[in-house]
Every structure is written in C-alpha cells, then in structure tokens.
Amino acid sequence: MTTAKIALAMPGERQSNLRRLVCTLIAAHLLLGIAMFATAAWAKPQTTTDSLPSQAAELQKARDFAGAEKLYRQALVDAPDDPEILKALAVVCQAEGKYAESIEIFQSILKRAPLYPGVNGLVGTSYYALNDFEKTIDAMQKELASNPKDPQARHLLALAQSSSGHLFEAIQELEGLLADYPDDAPVLYQLVVDYRAAAQKSGEKLAKRYPDSEYLHAINAEVYEDSERFDDAIREFKEVLRKDPKFPGLHFALGQVYWRKNDIQNAQDQLRLALREEPNHALAGYYLADILTNQKNYREAIPLLQMVTAAYPELKEAYFLLGKCYAGTGEDQRALEAFNKALQLNPNYKEAHYQLYGLYAHLGDKKNSAAQLRIFEELIKKGQEEDEFRLRETPQKQTKAGSQDD
Amino acid sequence: MNRNADALRQYEILLEQDPNDKQVLYQLIRFLKSSTLEAIDQLSNLDQNSVYILALRAQSHVEQEKYPEAIYEFKQVLAQNPNFPGVHFGLGEAYYYKVDYPNAEKELRLALAEDPNLPRANFYLADILLKASNVSDAVPLLEIVVAAEPNYMKGYYLLGKCYAAEGKLQDAVKLLERAAELDQNDKSVHYQLGRIYKRLNQPDKSRTEMETFERLYAQERELKTKRIGGFHKDREATKN
Numbered sequence: 001m002t003t004a005k006i007a008l009a010m011p012g013e014r015q016s017n018l019r020r021l022v023c024t025l026i027a028a029h030l031l032l033g034i035a036m037f038a039t040a041a042w043a044k045p046q047t048t049t050d051s052l053p054s055q056a057a058e059l060q061k062a063r064d065f066a067g068a069e070k071l072y073r074q075a076l077v078d079a080p081d082d083p084e085i086l087k088a089l090a091v092v093c094q095a096e097g098k099y100a101e102s103i104e105i106f107q108s109i110l111k112r113a114p115l116y117p118g119v120n121g122l123v124g125t126s127y128y129a130l131n132d133f134e135k136t137i138d139a140m141q142k143e144l145a146s147n148p149k150d151p152q153a154r155h156l157l158a159l160a161q162s163s164s165g166h167l168f169e170a171i172q173e174l175e176g177l178l179a180d181y182p183d184d185a186p187v188l189y190q191l192v193v194d195y196r197a198a199a200q201k202s203g204e205k206l207a208k209r210y211p212d213s214e215y216l217h218a219i220n221a222e223v224y225e226d227s228e229r230f231d232d233a234i235r236e237f238k239e240v241l242r243k244d245p246k247f248p249g250l251h252f253a254l255g256q257v258y259w260r261k262n263d264i265q266n267a268q269d270q271l272r273l274a275l276r277e278e279p280n281h282a283l284a285g286y287y288l289a290d291i292l293t294n295q296k297n298y299r300e301a302i303p304l305l306q307m308v309t310a311a312y313p314e315l316k317e318a319y320f321l322l323g324k325c326y327a328g329t330g331e332d333q334r335a336l337e338a339f340n341k342a343l344q345l346n347p348n349y350k351e352a353h354y355q356l357y358g359l360y361a362h363l364g365d366k367k368n369s370a371a372q373l374r375i376f377e378e379l380i381k382k383g384q385e386e387d388e389f390r391l392r393e394t395p396q397k398q399t400k401a402g403s404q405d406d
Numbered sequence: 407m408n409r410n411a412d413a414l415r416q417y418e419i420l421l422e423q424d425p426n427d428k429q430v431l432y433q434l435i436r437f438l439k440s441s442t443l444e445a446i447d448q449l450s451n452l453d454q455n456s457v458y459i460l461a462l463r464a465q466s467h468v469e470q471e472k473y474p475e476a477i478y479e480f481k482q483v484l485a486q487n488p489n490f491p492g493v494h495f496g497l498g499e500a501y502y503y504k505v506d507y508p509n510a511e512k513e514l515r516l517a518l519a520e521d522p523n524l525p526r527a528n529f530y531l532a533d534i535l536l537k538a539s540n541v542s543d544a545v546p547l548l549e550i551v552v553a554a555e556p557n558y559m560k561g562y563y564l565l566g567k568c569y570a571a572e573g574k575l576q577d578a579v580k581l582l583e584r585a586a587e588l589d590q591n592d593k594s595v596h597y598q599l600g601r602i603y604k605r606l607n608q609p610d611k612s613r614t615e616m617e618t619f620e621r622l623y624a625q626e627r628e629l630k631t632k633r634i635g636g637f638h639k640d641r642e643a644t645k646n
Contacts, residue, residue, distance in 0.1 A: 131523055131554075168418055175411035188449040189458040192442055199438035206431045215432035222439070227470050 053085055056092075065096045083109045083116055091122065099126040115146050121153045128156060133164035151177060155187065162190070167198040214243040221253065230261040251277060252284045259287045267291060282311035286318055293321050298328035316345035320352050327359055335359055350379040410441050457486045464496055473504035494520065495527050502530045510534060525555040532564060541571050552581070559588040563595055570602050578602055593622035 056071035072089035079085060090105035106123035109116050124139030140157035144150060154177050162170035174191045181187060206216050221236035237254045240247050255270030268291050274284040285304040292301035305322040312318060323338035336359060342352040353376040360369035417434045420427065449458055464479035480497045483490050498513035514531040517524055532547040545568050551561035566581035579602055585595045600615035 168414055171414055172411045175408050175414075179408050182448075183452055185449060185452055185456060185458055188445055188452070189462070192445045192449060192462060195438050195442040195445060199435055199442060202431055202435045202438060206428065206435065209426060209431075210428045213428055215428050219432065219435055222436075 053088060056088065060088075060092060060095075065092050068092045069096065081112070083113065083119075087116075087119060087122070090126075094122070094126055094129075097129075099129045102126045103130075115142065117146075118143075120146075121150065121156075124153070124156060124160075128160055131163070133160040136160035137164065137166075149180070151181060155190075158190065158194075162194050162197070167194050167201060170194050171198060214240045214247055217243070218247065218250075218253075221257075225253075225257050225260070228260075230257050233257045234261075249274075252281060255284060255287060259291070264291055264294075280307060280311070282308045286312075286315070286321075289318075289321055289325075293324055293328075296328060298325040301325050302329070314345060316342045316349055316352075319345070320349065320355070323352070323355060323359075327355070327362075332359065332363060348379055350376050350383070353379065410444075413437060457483055457490055460486065461490060461493070461496070464500075468496070468500050468503070471503070473500045476500040477504070492517075495524060498527060498530060502534065507534045507537065523550060523554050525551050525558065525561070528554075529558070529561060529564070536564065536568070541568050544568055545572070557588060559585045559592065559595075562588065563592070563598070566595075567598060570598065570605075575602055575606055579606070591622060593619050593626065596622065 467476035
C-alpha cells in the first residue's frame, strides 16, 4: 500500500466555493447598513450628511448599485479626497462585483491613511473575491492589528489561510474564534473541513515519505475501520504487526475490529493480549467483558466491568453488562443496583427495563416487575412508531430527490 | 485559545524540529482525525439536521464512494439552501464518480458559473469533455487547473495529453515531465512520454520512458498479486 487512504475534503476546492458567498454576504450586510458582527468596525455604514452621499446611501439600501455609484462619483467631483465617500464608492463597486476597481479605490485611501478604519478589512474582502489569498491575509492582519477581536476579519483571515494551504494557521484562527463564539455553526463547519483537509494532507505526506511504514499501515487500517471495511482494516493491522510486533495499541486495535466484525474468537485472543500489555485498558476490558457475558462467563467478566465503570462512570452499557453478570451469579441486589445505575444514565434504556422486569419477577416483586414490563413495552411501541415514520418519510424524500434528476 | 489549538502548535514545533519524524506525523494525523470528530459532534449538538451536517454527510459519502447516497444528501442541502457554498461542485463530483456525465456536466458548469477558477471542477469537466473527444474545449479548463493548483499532477497529465493530441509535442513534453516530477510512480505519465518522444524521433528517451513504464507496471502487478494472495491467506486463516 503506497497511498494514504484518508479520503477527505480537498482544502482549496471547498474553500474557494465559499468565496463568492462570503463576499456577497459582506456586501449585502454593508448595503443594508447592518454590521455583520457587532464589533466589525469596518462594516459600519457610512453616515455622511451631505446630500449627494446621503442620496447615494439611500440607493444603496434599495440595491440600486449603479445609481449609487453614479452619485458617489458626482460627490467626489467636489471632494475628491474624501475618504468616507471613497470608501462608500468602493463598497458599492464591491457589491457590483467590480473587485479590482474597489481595490484601487480602497488603496487610494490606504495610501494616505494606512490604518483608516475598516478599509483594510474591506480591501481584504475584495482580494478574497479575486482569489488573491496572500493579499487577503496581509490585509486582514492589518485590520486585526487595530481591531484584534473583529470576528469578521478573523473568519475571513482563516478562510484565506485555508484556501492558500496554511491549514494549521487557519485551524488555530478558527479555534480562537470558536472559543469566543462557541455556537457559531459556519465556524464549526469550516473547522471540520479544515481538520479533515489537514488530516488528508498529513496522510499524504506520511504516504509519500514512508510509503510502506508501519505508521501508514496503521492509519490506513483505522480509516478502513471507520468505513466499516473490517477485512481491509484487519489486513492492514496485520501488516503493522508484521513490521513491528510491539507497535503500541495494536492488539487492542485488532481486537476492536474483530469485536465489531463479530469474530469472537479472534477478538477474544487479541483483547487478552491487549490486557496483558495494559491490564487497565478500559475499552479492551469492556469488549472482552461483553464477549464473556455472552458466553455466560460472568465471574471473569465482573472484575473487568468493575475496572471499566471506574474508568468510564458514564458508560451505561458497562452497568448493564455488570447487572447481567451479577444476575447470572445470583447476586441479585448488586444486579438491581447496576441496572438502576444504567437507567439513571439513560431512563429510556429499554434493555435494562427488560432485565429488571425479569429480575423483579425472579425476586417475587410482581408490582415492580409489571411496572418495568410496562415501560419496556411503551419504549418498544415508541421505537416502532418512530421507525414507521422514518420508513414513510424516506421513500417520499428519495422520490422527491430522484425527480429532480429528470 | 483552546487546547486543540495549543496541541496543534506543539505538533508544528515538533515537525519544525524534524519534518521527517514519522511517529509525530502519525500522532498528528490521529489528532486531526479525532479533532474532526469532536468538531462534528459540536456542530451536530447545535442542530443535527442543519445544512452543515447534511453537507458533511454528503461529503463523507463521496469519500466512501457511496455516490447515490452523496447525491441524495447534496440534494437535501440544495433543497434547504440553494446558495450553500460548494453544493453544485459536490453534486458534480458525485455524479462524475458515479459516471453520470450529463448530470455531472450540468452541476460542474453551475459550480464554475459561481467560481470559474475552481480547479477540480475545471478538471472534472475537462475530463468529461475529453471523454467525448472535445479537446479544444478541455484545454482552457485544464490551463486553469495547472495555474490554480500547480502541484496537482493529473492536471499536467491531461493537459499534456491534450497538447499532444493537438500536435504541440514540445509543450506536451514539458507538462508531462512536470507530471512525472510530481508523481514518479504514475505509469501512465511515462507511457505518454514514451510515445511522444517516439513521435519526436528521440528513441533513447522514448525507450527510457517505456522501460520505466514497464517497471512500474510490473511492480503494480506484483503488489496486486501479493495483496490477492494475502487476502486468500487471511480468508483461509479465518475459516480455520
């Protein structure tokens, strides 16, 4: 295997798709006189009170860009160096898609006042629209020098960094932005795209420099496993094993794939090897305990599950298995506690309700047994209704989508 | 600045010290993978039916070569937000890999109407045009590809083939040699070079390229046989 199998988004491609939208958005907000973000100083509408610029601003609001441009140009005859009129004119040009012209006008302002409020951010937007990412980066950095928290400039800086292949810088910028705006979906989306692209790029680097290394085989195996191509994943992990039998975490990784593939014997062998290397490996313990519980080997499973719940106190499945094991060994009180703990973590855990129904019946507690059965049946019914709804909805959606091909 | 940004900075420092540290590269890839999943979870927690999640799901289907599913999801994106960035490119790419060229062409042209410089949209469209032997329309698209994505080997390769078809053999050689520089192990590039050198009456160069082609071809076959052998061996072992 000589290629990294990380099939992820192409960095430049998806970024450049954003360009037009970003520029349109910025222009639209400017034209409506609404700052895209509260702190984006450079996106503030111009507020001159002179009659021609005021009329031009009105036309801008009405999206009559050509009319606005004409009036701004007339206003400049009397005040050729007025930076606010120049700025407004350049913004209109930007909205009209005349990016090169807008850059020329913005630059005429910056020539006299290199940090004129907002102009670096605006010129950066025009550069971005023209795919000139290095100049976008430069402009946005200048904007941020005077207004370091401006989210719009930070976002566009990240997009330009990403488009020009500076993915790590882009990610760092986006992570910083996300720390200030944790619920910003476009930032999160961009972050996903950039992380994936960076993973792809790094994978390609590893493949190019070490085409047959144990590390590349390990990465390939993980990617195959993510795509549920278990046989391919196992083959790659075995290649890692052949090259470096002491590769860290290998037995666990193999055990996990076998477990997911439901190849019980191999899973058990690998997980035991993993636990021999690292006796407190909680996930290896969990998978092995799951196998042992199914084999009714409760006594061996219990200590493993105790170790798992200590490491992952929120893992409801571990309490559920523990409950089954205690019930299997006749430790009913402990089984009750374990199932109830699983239900504390998820009250809709129907399998736990079912187990409790059987356990209460076994203990002669008819009332609680019936109550658990009732909840179980309600949950089953609810699940069936949801499934039916999905089944009804999916063909409709598919038909709708298919008809669009015609 | 959160911990992920700090961690990434640490990896950068380690790779600056030794760019060839394969263990660091391996750990970095794993870090980037897990950070991707973390960000997807966060996005999903905001709204698991958002257009962003639909778009990511569609892209993921493309990556897993599940093209009909990808097309279905991209259409959902389109239905929710017709202006979602990259949706026409995504659809065009999925149709292209699904070998549905008429729909691919339609979507790729829409993508290029939004941004004429999209390298891969130009590449896919050029390839579709070449499949219909439309060399003259493919050339300007491929010229954009090599200008916009100078490290993309396939751009040089296809453009080189186009120039060769138009009889511009010297230009074709330059492009194919650049393609060979970018990926020394692509046998098709050497095959094309071998043929063009022959047309240019340069038998030595032609022979060298053809020998490289044959060597790469043999290596590829050997690797394939090994893989198939390994696969059968694994299956036997599993059976026993």
